[in-house]
Amino acid sequence: MNKKTREIIRRLLRYLQPYSGRFIVALLAFGATAGLTGLITALIKPTIDRVFIAHQINMLYHLLWVIPLIFLLKGLFFYLSIYLMSYITQRVMWQLRDDLYCRIQLLSHDFFDHNPVGKLTARITNDVNTLQLALMRVPQAFLRDGLTIIFFVGLLFYLNWHLAIVVLVIFPLAAFPLIQFSQKMRSSSRHSQRKIADIYSLLYENLSGISIIKAFCREADELQRFSRENEKYYQAQMRFMRVDARSTPIMEFLGAMGFVFILWYSASSVIQGKWTAGSFLTFITAAFSVYSPLRNFSQTNSILQPALAGAERIFQLLDSYPTIQDAPGARALTRFSQVSPLIKFVNVTFTYPTRQTPALKNINLEIEQSKTLAIVGQSGSGKTSLVHLLLRFYDPQEGIITIGGEDIRNFTLASLRQNIAVVSQDIFLFNESVSYNIAYGCPSAGPREIRWAAEQAYADIFINRLPDGYNTIIGERGVRLSGGEKQRIALARAILKNAPIMILDEATSSLDTDSEKLIQQALDKVLVNKTVLVIAHRLSTIKKADRIVVLDAGQIVESGTHDELLNTPGVYQRLCNLQIL
16 A cells, blocks of 8 residues: 555544444444354355264254344344444544535635636546545445455354465455456556546536527537547546456456365365264355455455546645635725725736736726726727736736735735626626525525515516516526526615625626616716726726726726827727627
8 A cells, every 4th residue: 555545544534533332333233244254154064963963952052043033133233233324424524525616616716727727627526426435435445345254254263274374365365366456456447537537528518608609500529529528528438447357357256266175175084084074064164255255345345446546636626725825914804094095906927827828917097985987998908807807716926916905815805806806708607596696795694685685676577477586596507598687686685785896797788779778877876986997898887987997918008088089099098989889
């Protein structure tokens, strides 16, 4: 057993530690089951010698009640052991899933840039299920089979210690292939689990983009793409099975050769009158009972090695740490000082971890308190990157961002984000009720507050038309709502949060002109005394801003009011003339 395997087992045992009492009881129950199984075998000798040969009728009467009692006790201990192991396994799996989900929630955005959602899903489902099967069966198998071997070896020594030593030499040799193939099985299983994770990732991607696939008539192409990944998984599984299948026949052959020798020696002893027929049958049965658990270890190993590979992947995820986290001594952002400007970007340069070209270059930007700043620019100019940095989804490689004159890294992440409400262009709604989605940023809100926020976003009318009104389940990502309806729900959610800083990233892009005009009127009232950052392509959305900043290729190229920029030759004027704004 190498160091990595010992570390994995040590960490798994840590999860088992809270249930050590139940585990010991299960161990004792397994021991009792194994002992009672051996006792049944031990009864073969007196049954043959004293009942069938010596015709002792009293022994027969004793056996008639002893045997049912043994099987009854064996059944009770077996049930107790299985129930306790099932309880322990399910609790450990519950804790592992909880820890995995908690860890994923804490990880920073850059982690998800490198790890597709489908592969993460595979770790929480497939890898955990593989480990669950092993935790249920492997301890049970090792305890039951191990104790069975100990008991029957003791019986063999009692019957004939010379031949028992031969058994102890021969049968472990039969288990040698098990050790030889374990590392190869683990490696093959690790490769196989990576391939099934690729399939999960592709499935997630395809199901999320099913509308695009159908719109472009690419079903056949996607089927071929899936088939290629499926073939890779099939090949990986066959590689594992080839390694697994080789160990059992070799083990069977070596065990059979040893059994043939024992059969020859013990049968010769009976023929020479050294043994009784009962002793012969008992020894042969006990020897076979020793070999059978050894053979079972091969099957158990086929479960254990994939589980260890899965546990390794699970602990890799649990050992991942967020790159963006609270600094030592970080404090809560509870109120804003009257420092002007409220928000400030100072010499900020930022490059996404997955890219080579900077998304933002030497940004110097000021946002006054209770004012509205609009950010405009063509796609890819860096507008949304500013939002990501302000929310600390990422930290810039150069420069600092301040709120109230203090570096935002001095505030806790939770308090920073609680003071900012966001309506993004990529609207995400949960497969829950309308009320749940609106109150997501303010869980303590009651029905009256939720309805008020919906009215401000002009969502109340269409919500009341839904089958169950505010209690209507809207489907995954709000699939039962139109684009405009989803955008109004998102607006209501941000309004209800009532944060002092509001970010509107294409917040009205899915609304028709009339609806946008109504919501703009509502926002004019709701956003009073709030610091607002607006990202938009529509001129109607940004021309009322107190100041407009124009981004181009990650740099600020223009700044001013709508009238100033419109009357000055430059990017803003060109975008307006091209009706891009």
